[in-house]
Amino acid sequence: MKYLRLVVANLGRHKLRTILTILSVALALFLFASLRSVTTTLAATAQFGGARRLVTLNATGLVFPLPLAYGNRIKAMPHVTGLSWANWFGGKYGDGKRFFANFAVDAESYLAMYPEIVMPEDQRQAFLKDRTGAIIGRRLLTQFGWKLGQNVTLQGTIFPGDWTFTIDGVYTPTDPAIGDDVLIFHHDYFDERIGRAGIAGWYIVEIDDPARAPAIAKSIDDMFRNSSSPTKTGTEREFQASFATMWGNVSFLMSTIGLAVVFAILLVTANAMMMSARERTGEIAVLKTVGFSDRLLFALVMVEAGALALTGAVLGLGGAKLLYPAISFNGAGFLPGFTVTTSTLILGVLVAVGLMLASGLVPALRAARLPVVQALRHVE
Amino acid sequence: MIPIVYNVRSVVQRPVSTALTALGVGLVVAVFIGMLALANGFRAALAKTGSDRNVVVLRKGADSELSSGLGRDVVSIIAASPHVAIGADNRPLVSPEVYVLIPLAKSFDTSQVANVVVRGVSDQVWTVRSNVTVTEGQRPASGRAEVCVGSRLVQRFPHTGIGQTLHFGGRDWTVTCHFSAAGSAFESEIWGENEQFMPVFRGEVFQSITFRLKDPAAFDDAQRALQDDKRMTVDAHRESAFYAQQSQLLGNILSFLAVVITGIMAVGAVFGAINTMYAAIASRAPEIGVLLTLGFRPTSVLVSFLAESAIIAAIGGILGCLFALPLNGIVTSTTNWSSFSEIAFSFRVTPQLLVAGLIFAVVMGVLGGFFPALRAARLQVVQALR
Numbered sequence: 001m002k003y004l005r006l007v008v009a010n011l012g013r014h015k016l017r018t019i020l021t022i023l024s025v026a027l028a029l030f031l032f033a034s035l036r037s038v039t040t041t042l043a044a045t046a047q048f049g050g051a052r053r054l055v056t057l058n059a060t061g062l063v064f065p066l067p068l069a070y071g072n073r074i075k076a077m078p079h080v081t082g083l084s085w086a087n088w089f090g091g092k093y094g095d096g097k098r099f100f101a102n103f104a105v106d107a108e109s110y111l112a113m114y115p116e117i118v119m120p121e122d123q124r125q126a127f128l129k130d131r132t133g134a135i136i137g138r139r140l141l142t143q144f145g146w147k148l149g150q151n152v153t154l155q156g157t158i159f160p161g162d163w164t165f166t167i168d169g170v171y172t173p174t175d176p177a178i179g180d181d182v183l184i185f186h187h188d189y190f191d192e193r194i195g196r197a198g199i200a201g202w203y204i205v206e207i208d209d210p211a212r213a214p215a216i217a218k219s220i221d222d223m224f225r226n227s228s229s230p231t232k233t234g235t236e237r238e239f240q241a242s243f244a245t246m247w248g249n250v251s252f253l254m255s256t257i258g259l260a261v262v263f264a265i266l267l268v269t270a271n272a273m274m275m276s277a278r279e280r281t282g283e284i285a286v287l288k289t290v291g292f293s294d295r296l297l298f299a300l301v302m303v304e305a306g307a308l309a310l311t312g313a314v315l316g317l318g319g320a321k322l323l324y325p326a327i328s329f330n331g332a333g334f335l336p337g338f339t340v341t342t343s344t345l346i347l348g349v350l351v352a353v354g355l356m357l358a359s360g361l362v363p364a365l366r367a368a369r370l371p372v373v374q375a376l377r378h379v380e
Numbered sequence: 381m382i383p384i385v386y387n388v389r390s391v392v393q394r395p396v397s398t399a400l401t402a403l404g405v406g407l408v409v410a411v412f413i414g415m416l417a418l419a420n421g422f423r424a425a426l427a428k429t430g431s432d433r434n435v436v437v438l439r440k441g442a443d444s445e446l447s448s449g450l451g452r453d454v455v456s457i458i459a460a461s462p463h464v465a466i467g468a469d470n471r472p473l474v475s476p477e478v479y480v481l482i483p484l485a486k487s488f489d490t491s492q493v494a495n496v497v498v499r500g501v502s503d504q505v506w507t508v509r510s511n512v513t514v515t516e517g518q519r520p521a522s523g524r525a526e527v528c529v530g531s532r533l534v535q536r537f538p539h540t541g542i543g544q545t546l547h548f549g550g551r552d553w554t555v556t557c558h559f560s561a562a563g564s565a566f567e568s569e570i571w572g573e574n575e576q577f578m579p580v581f582r583g584e585v586f587q588s589i590t591f592r593l594k595d596p597a598a599f600d601d602a603q604r605a606l607q608d609d610k611r612m613t614v615d616a617h618r619e620s621a622f623y624a625q626q627s628q629l630l631g632n633i634l635s636f637l638a639v640v641i642t643g644i645m646a647v648g649a650v651f652g653a654i655n656t657m658y659a660a661i662a663s664r665a666p667e668i669g670v671l672l673t674l675g676f677r678p679t680s681v682l683v684s685f686l687a688e689s690a691i692i693a694a695i696g697g698i699l700g701c702l703f704a705l706p707l708n709g710i711v712t713s714t715t716n717w718s719s720f721s722e723i724a725f726s727f728r729v730t731p732q733l734l735v736a737g738l739i740f741a742v743v744m745g746v747l748g749g750f751f752p753a754l755r756a757a758r759l760q761v762v763q764a765l766r
Contacts, residue, residue: 014658016658017655017658017659020651020652020654020655021651021655023648023651024647024648024649024651024652024655027644027645027647027648027651028648030644031641031644031645031648035641060480060482060548060549060550060581061480061481061482061483061495062481062483062495062720063446063480063481064480064581064582090447092443096443099629099717155441156441157441157442157443157444157447158442158446158447160439160440160441160442160613161441230550232483242493245492245493246494246495246714246715246722247714247715248494248712248713248714248715248722249712249713249714250714253418253712257411257414257415257641260407260410260411261407261411261641261645263407264403264404264405264406264407264408264411264645264648264649265404265645265648265649265652267400267401267403267404267407267652268400268401268404268405268648268649268651268652268653268655268656269648269651269652269655270400271397271400271401271404271652271656272652272655272656272658272659273655274397275397275655275656275659275660275663276655276659276662278659278663279659279662279663334633334717
């Protein structure tokens with residue numbers, strides 16, 4: 001430990017350089033953590049959603065509805081314990097620049113099936129009783145400056161006109177897949193306004209045993225195979241995953257860029273660290289003369305490199321870990337549940353260790369192997 | 381002035397350090413160019429989709445073709461409008477279109493499904509959309525279950541070869557031709573006859589009506605006439621503006637990402653460059669002392685070291701351009717969230733982007749070199765020589 005002061009003194013010699021080195025390592029690892037989190041968040045959406053819920057869509061495509069009559073037939077199937085349905089509304093608020101999801105649901109069965117939608121009991125009751133009521137995710141409060149009990153008017157894009165809803169409840173989702181920037185309103189009211197009852201956008205089917213999901217999904221699809229609207233049924237997780245794959249190559253691009261970023265900044269940083277170590281040739285020779293062993297000098301140089309890299313790593317990774325929850329970042333709605341995972345942090349630390357080796361090894365070996373006489377001559 | 385040869389020689393004198401710094405700067409520049417090329421390519425694909433001479437009519441309030449719906453009565457009102465150009469066969473150049481999304485499995489991985497646009501068009505469309513040309517095969521015959529497939533879909537989806545059969549909407553469709561559309565988003569679509577698609581998809585309703593303007597300058601008059609018509613409730617958009625607006629959401633996200641990511645990277649690289657230059661100057665203090673003794677002014681020393689830093693960065697910039705160039709033309713695909721459809725587009729590395737990348741590199745070099753160069757210029761001769 002007595003050598004710690006020597007390391008600290010060495011780091012303090014060029015304060016500006018030390019600070020800049022630490023900051024550039026911190027920036028590299030901050031970016032690394034951010035970009036990797038985009039990929040992990042997209043991949044994780046496939047893990048969200050209830051294992052006991054299936055989603056039934058029209059096989060022709062997302063935009064095609066299903067007859068409401070299918071509901072009773074699905075409900076009557078064995079192992080099906082609950083059923084609800086919803087319809088995409090696609091309304092916009094204000095200038096419409098900020099997109100948010102809004103859809104009509106069969107409120108009572110929907111809320112029963114989604115315990116992840118958490119809100120006070122009195123708000124839930126108020127919503128169930130209010131035909132023109134709506135509930136919203138917590139994020140919409142700050143996003144649009146809405147308040148509980150306020151009337152809000154959406155412009156329908158698919159279903160024209162002004163639609164006014166009363167905000168009866170504000171919920172906090174316990175599962176990121178639910179989304180905290182969603183407005184949900186009554187399917188009854190929707191049917192009444194558009195005058196087209198008997199249509200569902202998609203069904204949510206609750207089953208008793210997740211292990212039976214593939215078999216049940218198949219029997220639902222078989223039942224409607226030769227009807228006017230064949231269905232496509234999958235687990236909620238598959239449904240979520242299909243949205244993630246719609247990004248196509250974008251997440252691959254993100255990870256490639258992430259690698260390039262890390263590599264670029266680390267190159268520059270490692271170079272700067274090596275150059276500053278090289279300046280000390282004479283000093284190391286003096287230390288050797290006064291009796292510092294080769295091994296000790298090797299260790300001292302490595303510790304110095306490690307201190308720079310790890311301080312940078314703590315700042316960068318810690319910054320990313322703390323910053324995103326603090327600003328409740330969700331990528332403008334595209335990355336619900338954005339978090340920097342532990343595996344990302346561990347990888348980040350490994351990158352820092354790699355940097356320590358890359359930047360410390362060459363000068364440390366040089367220091368250890370330096371012939372004293374030659375080095376001292378060099379100084380003169 | 382200190383001759384620039386001095387800096388070039390100093391740079392060559394320490395090849396490893398120069399190469400590392402230049403490589404770092406080069407990667408930053410490559411990412412900068414690459415990300416902007418992506419945003420560029422996406423915007424270009426959608427911008428080229430629309431023509432200035434065409435007008436797209438949607439139901440009032442609909443922000444995309446997907447959410448729109450228009451009856452046959454609207455088609456006849458528009459076809460009779462004096463603003464519509466007349467074709468060689470004396471018929472109005474109008475294409476009432478059915479627009480739906482269907483899930484299609486990809487060639488390389490059939491578990492990956494993309495939402496592909498299926499567009500039902502009238503036979504006038506080949507004249508209305510002048511950038512569309514059939515590259516292979518025959519146009520679908522009226523009254524038959526035939527489709528024409530956009531060229532970007534051909535490699536990426538199975539069963540899209542000529543003579544093969546695609547199954548969607550509960551029916552089989554024979555592929556009779558492939559078409560190209562100057563790299564626009566149409567190339568990611570499947571086209572067929574509107575009257576064939578209506579019964580299998582959404583019934584007696586069109587999603588949009590596209591027509592050729594008789595006088596391209598008279599768009600405002602045409603827009604007013606159509607939107608004020610009491611018999612229908614529609615919005616008329618200039619086709620070019622409509623598709624440009626469809627690219628806004630994702631285009632802005634991509635540009636924003638490019639700026640933020642490369643911004644943070646650039647700061648890191650500048651810090652690195654500052655360190656490298658400080659170290660370089662510290663190890664060359666006696667040399668600088670000699671220069672000052674010889675009578676070179678501190679300003680010359682400052683300029684000289686700035687130039688040196690800029691040279692290293694410029695080498696990096698050139699490396700970055702070389703890294704980014706092979707990206708040009710690579711086809712990638714993603715979902716355009718404004719229309720919810722998958723669209724394929726290519727990276728577009730333009731000369732302007734390359735120049736911007738080089739300038740970006742030199743700016744990083746100058747910023748990184750400034751304070752170290754200032755230190756060099758302020759060195760005390762006696763101290764430096766000792």
